[in-house]
Amino acid sequence: MITRDGKNYFIVDGHIHIWDGSDENCLNDYGKGWTQCFFDYHNGLSPEEEKWSKERFAKIEKADVVKDVLDNGGVDVAIFNPTVLSAFYKTGFRREKEALELVEENPGRFILNTSWDPRFGEEGLELLEKEASERKIQGVKLYTAEWQGDSRGYSLTDPMAYRYLEKSQELGIKNIHIHKGPTVWPLDRDAFDVHDVDHVATDFQDLNFIVEHIGLPRLEDFCWIATQERNVYAGMAVAMPFVHAKPRYFEQIMGELLYWLGEDKICFGSDYAIWTPRWLVERFLDFQFSEGSEYDAITDDQKAKVLGLNAARLYDIEVPEGVVGGAEVDALVEVVA
Amino acid sequence: MSTASDVLAALEEVHDPEVDRSVTDMGFIRSVTEDGGAVRIVMQLPTYFCAPNFTWLMVDDVRQAAERVVGKGAVSVSVEDHFESERIQSGVQSRGGFMTAFPSEAEGNLEDLRDHFRRKTLLIRQEQVCRQLEEVGVDAESLVDLVLGDVIRLDPPALGKYLTTREELGVGSRHDDPFLIAADGRPVGPEQVRAHRRSARVMAVSFEGNGHLCKALLAERYPAQLTTVDEGEVA
Numbered sequence: 001m002i003t004r005d006g007k008n009y010f011i012v013d014g015h016i017h018i019w020d021g022s023d024e025n026c027l028n029d030y031g032k033g034w035t036q037c038f039f040d041y042h043n044g045l046s047p048e049e050e051k052w053s054k055e056r057f058a059k060i061e062k063a064d065v066v067k068d069v070l071d072n073g074g075v076d077v078a079i080f081n082p083t084v085l086s087a088f089y090k091t092g093f094r095r096e097k098e099a100l101e102l103v104e105e106n107p108g109r110f111i112l113n114t115s116w117d118p119r120f121g122e123e124g125l126e127l128l129e130k131e132a133s134e135r136k137i138q139g140v141k142l143y144t145a146e147w148q149g150d151s152r153g154y155s156l157t158d159p160m161a162y163r164y165l166e167k168s169q170e171l172g173i174k175n176i177h178i179h180k181g182p183t184v185w186p187l188d189r190d191a192f193d194v195h196d197v198d199h200v201a202t203d204f205q206d207l208n209f210i211v212e213h214i215g216l217p218r219l220e221d222f223c224w225i226a227t228q229e230r231n232v233y234a235g236m237a238v239a240m241p242f243v244h245a246k247p248r249y250f251e252q253i254m255g256e257l258l259y260w261l262g263e264d265k266i267c268f269g270s271d272y273a274i275w276t277p278r279w280l281v282e283r284f285l286d287f288q289f290s291e292g293s294e295y296d297a298i299t300d301d302q303k304a305k306v307l308g309l310n311a312a313r314l315y316d317i318e319v320p321e322g323v324v325g326g327a328e329v330d331a332l333v334e335v336v337a
Numbered sequence: 338m339s340t341a342s343d344v345l346a347a348l349e350e351v352h353d354p355e356v357d358r359s360v361t362d363m364g365f366i367r368s369v370t371e372d373g374g375a376v377r378i379v380m381q382l383p384t385y386f387c388a389p390n391f392t393w394l395m396v397d398d399v400r401q402a403a404e405r406v407v408g409k410g411a412v413s414v415s416v417e418d419h420f421e422s423e424r425i426q427s428g429v430q431s432r433g434g435f436m437t438a439f440p441s442e443a444e445g446n447l448e449d450l451r452d453h454f455r456r457k458t459l460l461i462r463q464e465q466v467c468r469q470l471e472e473v474g475v476d477a478e479s480l481v482d483l484v485l486g487d488v489i490r491l492d493p494p495a496l497g498k499y500l501t502t503r504e505e506l507g508v509g510s511r512h513d514d515p516f517l518i519a520a521d522g523r524p525v526g527p528e529q530v531r532a533h534r535r536s537a538r539v540m541a542v543s544f545e546g547n548g549h550l551c552k553a554l555l556a557e558r559y560p561a562q563l564t565t566v567d568e569g570e571v572a
Contacts, residue, residue, distance in 0.1 A: 033385030033420060037554070040384070044553030152442060188435060188443045190450060191388060216550070217355055219543035220457075220536065239546075246549050252542045260539065 012311035015269025031088035045241035118160035139175035237269035255295035383554035464537035469493035486512030
């Protein structure tokens with residue numbers, strides 16, 4: 001909970017990590033390149049006082065997450081979106097065991113999404129089913145560009161990806177987070193293309209598709225798709241720090257997202273540990289469109305939706321009384337139920 | 338002017354297709370060195386994983402722009418710290434084409450990709466012109482009635498680049514051609530104007546965001562690394 005001007009805001013951080021990107025865990029130069037790239041994002045868009053050393057950044061411990069996200073962060077519920085990258089790191093980039101422990105040690109405060117990859121075929125489907133029988137899984141993080149053997153990525157429209165989406169729907173895993181990122185396959189096409197999301201969003205009406213990083217570097221295609229499909233959402237990770245680094249540009253992002261998607265389909269995410277949630281939330285609460293802007297002023301209710309209420313709806317998180325916009329969400333849940 | 342400076346000036350015309358800014362402006366040219374008539378260009382990019390297809394397009398465009406100054410065969414272009422540095426450098430150098438350099442990963446050439454992004458650029462530049470026309474008093478509703486000749490007479494600052502893109506794409510650049518066109522070159526009707534211009538605007542926001550991210554990452558990767566121009570031994 002973060003209080004501003006006597007008002008309480010319920011905060012759901014829709015995108016956090018606990019990772020080991022240390023040199024010791026790297027399998028190859030790709031891993032080193034990945035960690036360095038994350039660190040450059042961190043340094044490139046953080047305020048001076050929020051910058052970390054490379055050593056602190058490279059490997060995140062459980063105590064760091066509790067301190068940075070919950071205690072200092074003011075986040076009520078945080079969602080782990082794992083990035084596996086087993087081709088780059090010995091034990092993978094994400095620290096699954098530690099994330100699971102955090103979920104158990106802090107009841108109600110963390111949600112751990114899983115990941116799947118259609119290239120693991122039938123075996124992967126069985127593993128997904130097994131995992132879902134062992135713990136409640138509400139969401140999955142997909143990294144369509146991840147390397148796997150000779151393959152440099154896949155499309156959500158691949159027949160096997162459809163099987164996994166069907167299985168997810170069947171298992172009640174309804175939140176599909178999609179990251180579009182670097183890949184060299186297929187090279188002559190646009191690997192950042194988000195149009196495959198359009199197809200699956202139409203075909204899987206019971207699933208929610210949260211496109212991470214607001215579809216950047218293809219914001220325009222993403223906005224178009226999100227306008228057509230009622231079950232496509234924007235994840236704000238990576239876009240958030242522009243509120244500090246390029247405030248006038250952040251106005252344009254928010255203005256466009258509110259225009260195209262509307263206030264109910266935008267979800268806050270810090271992308272911790274690239275950035276810590278506290279300063280992002282505070283600066284977002286300070287944010288307003290500048291004088292003479294062509295966009296309408298953003299209201300406290302709209303900010304509350306972005307910061308927590310929208311993700312709370314997707315993840316069935318109970319919103320306490322006495323927070324900005326809380327009552328409205330309760331009413332909405334009743335209507336839906 | 339020396340040869341290396343001439344080459345650098347020529348590179349100002351090479352654009353990053355995802356950002357629509359020149360590779361010199363983006364800081365992607367690390368150095369241009371001339372030695373005994375041979376020109377060596379070193380590029381630096383924002384991340385180790387920058388997409389190889391777009392990287393290839395830029396490296397190849399840089400080579401061609403430099404060759405227009407110093408002649409064919411006298412230019413080599415390399416990319417620092419990129420996971421496909423070698424294949425891109427040798428592929429562009431040997432002019433074998435993208436398919437030859439990445440036989441198992443590519444299905445065709447890069448011309449469709451280039452065309453796709455050039456059409457996005459067309460819409461972004463067109464919207465800039467629209468805004469500049471509105472600033473000098475052209476009514477938003479009358480934009481659909483304008484032909485290119487009308488716009489050329491008003492001569493808004495963004496016109497030159499816009500016309501270049503129209504010519505490159507072959508979507509009509511005569512004075513009596515309609516000004517407001519869609520990505521495929523067809524005229525935009527009065528009922529489509531609003532949606533058309535909103536799309537162009539979010540496209541511009543997307544491109545600008547790409548530019549900000551690239552610049553922020555590049556500045557971390559290569560702090561204070563300004564472009565150097567080395568003339569070598571003057572004969």
